Amino acid sequence: MSATLPPPAVRRGPRLLGILSSTDHKHLGLLVCGGAFVFFCLGGLLALLMRSELAAPELQVMSLNAYNQVFTIHGSTMFYLFGAPMALGFGLYLVPLQIGASGLRWPRLVLLGFWLFLGAGLLMYAGFLTQEGAGRAGWFAFDPLSDDVGTPGTGMDLWVISVFLSVLAGMLWAASILATIIRHRAPGMTMLRLPVFTWSMVVSSLMTLVAFPALLLAMGLLFIERHGLDVFTQPGGAIFYQHLFWFFGHPVVYIVFFPFLAAGSEAIATSAGQRFFGYKLFVGSLLAFAALSVSVWGHHMFVTSSVDNRFFSLTTTAIIVVAGVEYFDNLATMFRGRIKLRASFLFACGFMIVFLIGGLSGIWVASPPLDYNAHDTYSVVAHFHYTLFGGTVFGMFAGIYHWFPKVTGRLLDERLGRWHFWLMLLGGLVTFIPQFFVGEQGMVRRIADYPETAGWTALNALSTVGAFIILLSLLIFLANLIRSLRLGKPSGPDPWDGHTLEWATSSPPPRYNFPAVPPVRSYAPLLDLKEEAAEDESSHRPVASGEGGSQ
Amino acid sequence: MVDTRDTWQDLFNLYLPIGVGVFVVITLLVVIFAVRYRDRGAEDDRPRRRRSHFTGAEGSYILLLALIAAMLVYFTFTEMGDDRANLPAEASTGTGELKQGGADEEGQDGIQAPPAELEIQVTAARWTWRFDYPELGITQASGGGGELTTLVVPTGVNVRFTMTSLDVIHSFYIPQLRFKRDAFPERLTSFTLGFTEPGDYPKGGFCAEFCGLRHAAMLFRVSAMEPERFRAWVTQRQLEARG
Numbered sequence: 001m002s003a004t005l006p007p008p009a010v011r012r013g014p015r016l017l018g019i020l021s022s023t024d025h026k027h028l029g030l031l032v033c034g035g036a037f038v039f040f041c042l043g044g045l046l047a048l049l050m051r052s053e054l055a056a057p058e059l060q061v062m063s064l065n066a067y068n069q070v071f072t073i074h075g076s077t078m079f080y081l082f083g084a085p086m087a088l089g090f091g092l093y094l095v096p097l098q099i100g101a102s103g104l105r106w107p108r109l110v111l112l113g114f115w116l117f118l119g120a121g122l123l124m125y126a127g128f129l130t131q132e133g134a135g136r137a138g139w140f141a142f143d144p145l146s147d148d149v150g151t152p153g154t155g156m157d158l159w160v161i162s163v164f165l166s167v168l169a170g171m172l173w174a175a176s177i178l179a180t181i182i183r184h185r186a187p188g189m190t191m192l193r194l195p196v197f198t199w200s201m202v203v204s205s206l207m208t209l210v211a212f213p214a215l216l217l218a219m220g221l222l223f224i225e226r227h228g229l230d231v232f233t234q235p236g237g238a239i240f241y242q243h244l245f246w247f248f249g250h251p252v253v254y255i256v257f258f259p260f261l262a263a264g265s266e267a268i269a270t271s272a273g274q275r276f277f278g279y280k281l282f283v284g285s286l287l288a289f290a291a292l293s294v295s296v297w298g299h300h301m302f303v304t305s306s307v308d309n310r311f312f313s314l315t316t317t318a319i320i321v322v323a324g325v326e327y328f329d330n331l332a333t334m335f336r337g338r339i340k341l342r343a344s345f346l347f348a349c350g351f352m353i354v355f356l357i358g359g360l361s362g363i364w365v366a367s368p369p370l371d372y373n374a375h376d377t378y379s380v381v382a383h384f385h386y387t388l389f390g391g392t393v394f395g396m397f398a399g400i401y402h403w404f405p406k407v408t409g410r411l412l413d414e415r416l417g418r419w420h421f422w423l424m425l426l427g428g429l430v431t432f433i434p435q436f437f438v439g440e441q442g443m444v445r446r447i448a449d450y451p452e453t454a455g456w457t458a459l460n461a462l463s464t465v466g467a468f469i470i471l472l473s474l475l476i477f478l479a480n481l482i483r484s485l486r487l488g489k490p491s492g493p494d495p496w497d498g499h500t501l502e503w504a505t506s507s508p509p510p511r512y513n514f515p516a517v518p519p520v521r522s523y524a525p526l527l528d529l530k531e532e533a534a535e536d537e538s539s540h541r542p543v544a545s546g547e548g549g550s551q
Numbered sequence: 552m553v554d555t556r557d558t559w560q561d562l563f564n565l566y567l568p569i570g571v572g573v574f575v576v577i578t579l580l581v582v583i584f585a586v587r588y589r590d591r592g593a594e595d596d597r598p599r600r601r602r603s604h605f606t607g608a609e610g611s612y613i614l615l616l617a618l619i620a621a622m623l624v625y626f627t628f629t630e631m632g633d634d635r636a637n638l639p640a641e642a643s644t645g646t647g648e649l650k651q652g653g654a655d656e657e658g659q660d661g662i663q664a665p666p667a668e669l670e671i672q673v674t675a676a677r678w679t680w681r682f683d684y685p686e687l688g689i690t691q692a693s694g695g696g697g698e699l700t701t702l703v704v705p706t707g708v709n710v711r712f713t714m715t716s717l718d719v720i721h722s723f724y725i726p727q728l729r730f731k732r733d734a735f736p737e738r739l740t741s742f743t744l745g746f747t748e749p750g751d752y753p754k755g756g757f758c759a760e761f762c763g764l765r766h767a768a769m770l771f772r773v774s775a776m777e778p779e780r781f782r783a784w785v786t787q788r789q790l791e792a793r794g
């Protein structure tokens with residue numbers, strides 16, 4: 001039946017320019033994800049620079065000033081230029097396909113967002129070329145360190161503008177995704193039949209629209225402050241900045257988490273060949289998670305003596321309940337399945353295990369007396385890298401191995417995928433586990449140098465070794481990517497026996513996605529059709545006429 | 552006496568085993584499921600999961616999670632209370648007058664500050680620390696040239712700290728006490744600490760909040776002395792000051 005789809009239209013002409021001005025959601029999604037992936041690599045290189053410097057006490061690789069720029073731009077890159085754009089970029093590509101739509105609502109706004117995002121990235125890195133260097137007040141840029149006295153220079157101004165632009169871009173993308181889901185669902189696709197990945201995008205987009213304006217405001221005010229008008233230089237101004245920043249800064253952690261959690265869930269359900277378990281509860285827990293996410297920001301401020309520590313400890317610990325539901329549903333989806341141990345499934349399992357370390361240590365730092373020690377030490381660095389590396393990065397790779405055939409029409413190599421997975425798992429453990437120990441012993445963050453007498457040298461050296469193992473795993477992935485783009489086996493429309501609508505069209509999908517959208521009766525419409533067909537066959541009735549593009 | 556190490560240790564002893572236990576259980580489940588339910592080809596006729604939701608199991612599981620969360624919050628809150636309330640009675644009859652906590656302190660933990668015997672004013676500035684003992688007329692400051700300031704405290708009594716910053720945000724952190732607090736410009740932050748063990752703290756103190764170029768070098772020494780030695784030190788410093 002797949003042969004009935006029309007061949008890709010005449011799209012083989014001057015490709016790049018066409019793509020850079022395209023309003024096809026697939027081009028838009030690829031642009032944003034591709035850009036985010038480039039920044040992921042750049043941010044990773046900065047991390048390697050830092051780990052090289054920290055492998056031993058004293059300064060070997062770079063100056064203090066350079067180190068401050070490097071960790072600032074590493075963190076800023078990973079949130080503003082990689083995490084949020086990659087999460088929303090996945091949505092730009094996949095949401096219309098999953099809901100049976102022909103494209104995104106407001107595609108030109110999305111394209112504008114891409115150009116803002118590209119500008120943001122270039123401006124942030126252009127800071128390295130300025131006299132004083134790039135932004136160097138941390139990815140959080142607390143006032144008054146970030147004002148014109150604390151961190152003078154053009155590079156820091158560029159950083160402020162860059163963050164402003166990238167946040168604006170994220171809001172445009174989120175608005176488009178949300179509007180698409182509200183207005184362009186296929187017939188039969190009710191809100192409670194949206195695939196789990198699309199639900200994760202509903203929730204992430206909502207959080208983006210609620211939380212990002214706070215940072216937009218903070219960056220706007222900071223820019224004004226840096227250019228002569230006192231904004232935060234009032235009593236309480238520094239605390240006000242932190243409230244604004246963390247009101248953005250905590251939800252953003254979930255925005256870069258949910259889509260990849262759901263990517264893992266889709267990979268698990270497909271690999272296990274079973275319907276996703278506990279759908280309604282999962283959706284409810286995502287919504288509760290999002291609601292909680294805007295009530296926990298104060299846990300970043302336990303040591304400021306300015307927030308009600310008990311309140312924020314309570315709301316943060318409550319997250320155990322919603323996060324626990326997601327683990328339950330993923331495990332129950334595997335239960336009694338016929339699991340094909342593909343790379344996407346391995347990464348989804350890696351996500352569950354590696355993220356778990358971050359989640360459990362998150363409960364730890366939600367207890368104020370424990371946080372009085374952990375805050376701003378390497379314990380916290382290890383904690384949130386397990387959430388971001390375990391959640392965002394492992395989940396992203398689960399998604400990439402899962403959807404690469406849909407996007408390119410070719411399969412990634414599974415054997416290289418397994419090497420990539422096991423090395424990245426090993427690297428992730430070797431890099432960040434030692435950081436829990438040095439943090440517990442008091443090693444603070446954002447330092448290029450540490451006292452030799454503190455006894456942290458061996459653990460830091462080990463952590464550096466781990467970082468290079470991660471590098472190796474990523475090189476394997478890049479080799480796999482480049483090789484498979486040219487030589488990968490053709491995947492056909494539905495290589496994994498998928499459950500959701502994107503597998504009902506050709507790979508890559510045509511300009512307007514679906515010649516005909518299959519009927520939708522649940523959150524796994526394709527699985528419904530396949531089960532019906534199997535039943536018909538087992539009862540020796542003639543096979544129902546194939547619906548849509550599925551086999 | 553306030554004992555932040557003790558508070559930390561109590562919660563550590565509770566949170567660590569639970570965290571490790573949950574990690575082991577879930578990791579095992581993931582691995583066991585992946586192995587046990589892996590695809591074994593066409594002749595595989597093991598039973599499939601029949602339902603795609605199970606309200607009873609889901610509900611009891613949520614209840615269990617909520618109970619765990621409630622227990623953790625309960626113990627955390629209890630320890631936070633102990634942080635302030637678990638004081639020997641004689642502390643309030645010490646030499647220093649009874650000092651109530653500022654609004655900060657009450658907002659922080661909802662309990663008034665414990666009585667303290669010594670007051671120390673902490674001043675943070677890029678990239679050095681200064682400690683003033685207003686009742687004793689002593690100032691501990693860096694002599695310059697990268698020399699570290701030494702915080703000298705008596706053991707066994709509550710010490711009341713009042714802290715501010717002259718420029719950006721810093722954070723006063725003594726790893727061995729498991730305690731840190733941010734210092735803000737134009738704002739006073741107060742807290743009470745007790746030092747149980749005498750001696751020079753090997754790791755000393757750090758600035759924990761990133762404060763610019765030499766943040767990594769913004770360290771201080773910590774020297775805790777038994778009350779008698781501390782009094783001798785005070786006398787000596789006062790004589791030096793009169794010089």
Ligand SMILES: [Cu+2]
Nearest residue numbers: 721758762769
């Ligand atoms: Cu400092």
